Amino acid sequence: MADENNTDEREEDENISPWQQIIDNPFLLLFIGVAMPTVFYTLWGVMEIASIPVAPY
C-alpha cells in the first residue's frame, strides 16, 4: 500500500498509486475473482475427482 498522501492534490490520472489503480479497475478485479477460485477450487478439485480410479465391476 504505497503512497498514502496524494489524495489531496489528486487530479484525474496524475499521481495515482499502483494500489489505487488495481482497486479502481473492476475488470481486473473480476478477472482475479474468477481466476482464483477456478484454479484453486474448481480445476484442482476436478482433477482430483477425475483421477480416482473407476471401480472394476
Next chain:
Amino acid sequence: MAQFRQCPDTGLFFHKEAENLMKANAVAGVVCLLIGGILALLVVLTRWPAIHLLPADSFYMVLTAHGVCALIFWMIFFEMAILYFAGSTLLRSRLATPRWAWAGFVMMVIGAVMTLAAIFGGKSSVMMTSYVPMRAEPHFYLGLVIFAVGALIGCFVYLGTLVVAKNEKTYEGSVPLVTFGATVACIIAIFTIASGAEILIPTYLWSIGYISHIDPAMYRLIWWAMGHSSQQINVAAHVAVWYLIAGVIFGARPMSEKVSRAAYLLYIFFLQLASAHHLLTDPGLSVEWKLFNTSYAMYLAVLASMIHGLTVPGAIEVAQRKKGLTNGAFEWLRKAPWGNPVFSSMFISLVGFGFLGGISGVVMGTEQISIIIHNTIYVPGHFHATVVIGTTMAWMGLTYLLIPVLFRRKMIFPQAAKMQPYIFALGMSMVAVFHMAAGTLGVARRHWDMGFAGNPLGFEYPATAYLLMGIAGVGGVIGVIGGALFCIIAVGSLVFGEKLQKEAGLLQSFGVPLADSAYTNEKPARLPMAPAEAVEADHGESGFEAPGTFILAMVLLVSFVIYYFINWKYLSEVWGIS
C-alpha cells in the same frame, strides 16, 4: 436524455429508469420472502416434535421450496436492487442499458415461477441442493438456469453502469466504498452464476435424457462453487449495506477507506475458495485440497469479515464520540437510535452475523470438527444466523430506509416497525442457537421424523434433543411473526403509506415510472471526492479511537476461543479410547 430526481431528504439522485428497476426487484424479493416465510412456518412446525405438522412427502416438498425461495430468490432479487442503487444512485449516473436490465428481471421472474411450479408439482422434492442422482423435473433446473441468466444480465448492466459513470465523469476519484462493496458482490455473483451454469445445464440435459450419468462427487464439487459463493454475494453486499446505513444514520465514515477496501480485496481473492468447507467430509478430495481451500484461504476471508465487523461499529463509535457521547466505553452505543428500525436491524445484523454466524461458521469449517456436525441440524442453525440474522436483517434495515427515499411513501405502523427487528431477531436467534444445540446431539437436518418410527435402522436421541427442537420451534414461530410483520409494514407502506410526493401513486410503488413532473433533465452535480478522514490523520495521537469497539472485538475473540475448545472436547469424546 437521462432524467433524474433528487430526494429532498437525503439528497440522493435517482435515475428514472434505474429507480423503477430497483423498485421492481425489491418488491419481487419481498414477495419471495413472504412465500419463503409461509413455507418456513410449515417446515418449523413439522420439525417441532410435539406438532409434527406435515406428512413426509409434503415436508420435503415444502422444505425444498423454502430453501429455494428464501435463499435464492429473495436474496438475489434484492441484490439486483442493491446493485442498481450502488451503480446508479450512489454514483449519480444513468443506468447502462435499462432495457437489458428489464429483460434480465423478466427472465428472473419466469425462472422463479418455473422452478416453483416444478417443486409444487410434487415431483421435484430434491432440496435446494438437488444432489444427483435424485432427479427433479426438467423445468426445475431450467427455471434455475433462466433465473441465473437473468441475474447475470443484471450484473453486466451494473458493470456497464460503472463504465458509463467513469466515462461521463459523474464522480471524482474512486467510487465510494459502498459501490466498491457492490462491485465485489457483483464479481462474486459472476463466478457463482458461471459455476451454476456449469453444473445445472448438464443436470438439465441429464434430466431430459441427453446425458446418461452425472458423477455425484463432481456434482457436489461444482454445485458448491455456486452454493457457497452465492452466500458470499450476500456477505459482500450486506457489509456494503452496513457501511451505507452507518453513513446515512450517523454520518459515519469508514475508519480507514484503505483498510476497508483491502478487506474487500481479500474477499475477491479468497472468499470463494472456502466453498471447500462443504466438502470436508467428502471422500475423493485430498487433504491438501481441503486444507488449502478451507484453512489458508478461508481464514484470510474470515479476517476480512472481522475487519469489516470492527470498522463498521468503530466508524459509528467515532462519529458518535464526535457528537459528544464520550462517557465510558459504551455511551455511544447506549444512546444510539435503538428505536429506529433502520439502525436496529443493521446493528443486530452485524452483531448476530459476527457472534452467532461467524463463530459457528469458523468452528464448523475446521476439518476435524466438521465431521461431528456435518449434515446435522447444526448446519441450518448456523446458516440461519448468517443468512437470516445477518443478510436478511440487513436487507430489512435497507428496506426501511428506502420506503421514504426510493418509494416516496411514509412508513405505516411506526410503532410496530420499532418492535419488528427485535421480534424477528429474538425468534431467529432461538432457531439458530437451539438448532445448533440439537445438532451437537446429532439430530439430522432435512429429516421428517427424528423418532425414526418403524425404521429398521432407527436411533434414539436423548430426550433433551426433543426439548431443544421444541424450543427451536417456538423460536421459529416468533421469527415468522417478526417476518410477517416486516412484510405487512413494507408492502402496506407501498400501498397505504402517506404519499411524500404527489406522483408516488399505487402502481408507481411497484415499478411503474413516476410522472415526468417528478424529474428534471438536469445532470446531477458531480459527486465530490470524500475528504480525507479526520481519524486517519489523527493516528497515533490519542491511542485507539474506538475503545468500545475494541472491547466488543475482544469479547468476540474470547467467545470464539472458548467455543472452539468446547468443540474439540466434544470431538475427543466421539471415539473413546480404551
